[in-house]
Amino acid sequence: MKRKIAAIFAADIAGYSRLVAEDEEETLRRLASYREVIDDFIAKAGGRIFNTAGDAVLAEFPSAVDAVRCAIDIQESLRTRNMAYPPSRQMSFRIGITIGDVVERNGDLLGDGVNIAARLEGLAEVGGICVSRAVHEQVANKLSVQFADIGAQEVKNIPTPVHAYMVAMRREDGSYSKPQLKKAASKVAAAPVWMWPLVVAVVSIVAIVVSGFLYNTKLKQTATAASTPAVTPSAAPSPTPAAMAATPTPMPTQMAKAPMAPTNSGAAMAPMPVPSPSAAIMTGKLAADSVPFINERVRNYLAGDYSAAGDYKAFALNVGGFTGSVLNQPSEEAARNGAIEQCQKRADAAQSPRRCELYAVGNNVVYAHGKPPMPPAPYFRHDAMTERAFASKDFPIVRDPQKVRLENMFVPAAKSRSVALGPGGQYFMVLGASSAEDAARRSLESCGAIAGVACMIVGIDDNFVVPIPTLLRITGFFHAASNPSIVADARDEVVRKLGDAMGWNAVAVGTAGRPGLGLKAADEQTAVNSALADCAKRDSDCHVIAIGPFIVGPIN
DSSP, X not given: OEEEEEEEEXXXXXXXXXXXXXXXXXXXXXXXXXXXXXXXXXXXXXXXEEEEETTEEEEEESXXXXXXXXXXXXXXXXXXXXXXXXXXXXXXXXXXXXXXXXXXXXXXXXXXXXXXXXXXXXXXXXXXXXXXXXXXXXXXXXXXXXXXXXXXXXXTTOSSOEEEEEEOOBOTTSOBXXXXXXXXXXXXXXOOGGGHHHHHHHHHXXXXXXXXXXHHHHHHHHHHHHHSOOOOOOOOOOOSSSOOOOOOOOOOSSOOOOOOOOOOTTEEEXXXXXXXXXXXXXXXXXXXXXXXXXXXXXXXXXXXXXXXXXXXXXXXXXXXXXXXXXXXXXXXXXHHHHHHHHHHHHHHHTTOOSOOEEEEETTEEOOSSOOOXXXXXXXXXXXXXXXXXXXXXXXXXXXXXXXXXXXXXXXXXXXXXEEEEOTTXXXXXXXXXXXXXXXXHXXXXXXXXXXXXXXXXXXXXXXXXXXXXXXXXXXXXXXXXXXXXXXXXXXXXXXXXXXXXXXXXXXXXXXXXXXXXXXXXSSHHHHHHHHHHHHHTTOSSXXXXXXXXXXXXXXX
């Protein structure tokens, strides 16, 4: 066993059990997103995460200054992210930091230093930081941080009171909050000497009774557990058109120590039941600009730190935008395994159903799939005649559970956000991107990889950016060049006339497949009427087959 002195950082979510109970899937995804922020700040500050469990994070730092500075950066960053959510759904961490003598065993740290950091985290305010006196003494004259002395605190399983300080957090207006002072723990008056034999006797009797009760209870639990089969989350995909991930098992309040790593910021998807067809294997030199699914922060990292680093290194990703990378490994095998493991931990933490794969080893691309199918640019455009406020209930093709999911996740999320839709009801959301264009690109890449065909941007931020028909039922995507309802010799003309026509457009056909068009109309009804009238000039029994980008049929 190796002993050392280290600054220990402990973080945990306030009210995590309540958040999970209210909306488990959304909470787990946001936890993964927030963990990406935390992990990145810790790594940049020279820290190392040595243990995680559920919503908890334990890390070590070489100095108290680095630990406190990192904690402040984390809290300020997460506070900004929380502004996109109502108070009842905000996810805030408490952080505790101490300096202590710890034992290192197989990469994990043990000892009172770890326990005290966890207890200080429990003393911290929601969204706040609590530090020990040792940390305060190291940091007070080195960082422009204000502290509030909360005195000696009695904490669980620590024999002596811990003298603690609260860090004053900066408000939105630049001023600093004043932490609420907690009463110092008071010493319990010593009992008279004559009472000790009585106390010892009473405690002994109680201990015997409790031990007997617990022993019997344990026997019953063991018997019950032996007769109950283990339950694991189902891996079978949903049969609905927009197949959802397998329903996760509800997360208990206290979990076994299991690593949780971060995800990409704000991605959520509805996967297809089977993987999409793979295009040609991607090879050649790594070019950051051509890597799919990732955000600009990861792209900048690949173009900078990753590309400049020597071997051995590797980069892994999955179609949901989750990534992992390692640098300066002892061998190529270690680099491969490390990148996959880090990426998969992040994906698993967010309940992503997609497996991570190696994208690059060293500076060479080794990705087993080609680029995802994409529509032609521009990926979306604004049209005042057709654009309207996003409403989850009107989202096309998907079923009601997916509409509820959009309402709970997409609608309240931070800008920039985008949702792409596939012709089979597949969809993919990107939330909190750096720009609408970045959100659109990433959602199309991931949706296309899942669907196996090019997807369509349906929503950007607060608006639908394609016409959403209401007079007829949407049944799929309309492609005039291959639509079998239109006679073959007329398809090219329909494609040409639709072209970049703005406003409401509709297509009707008759029994002979001769098309009629209603173009550039100010509203849906006008487009439909015009298409039917145009069709009647050259065919009979005309009916509308398309409105805007969608195939339509009668409303049942």
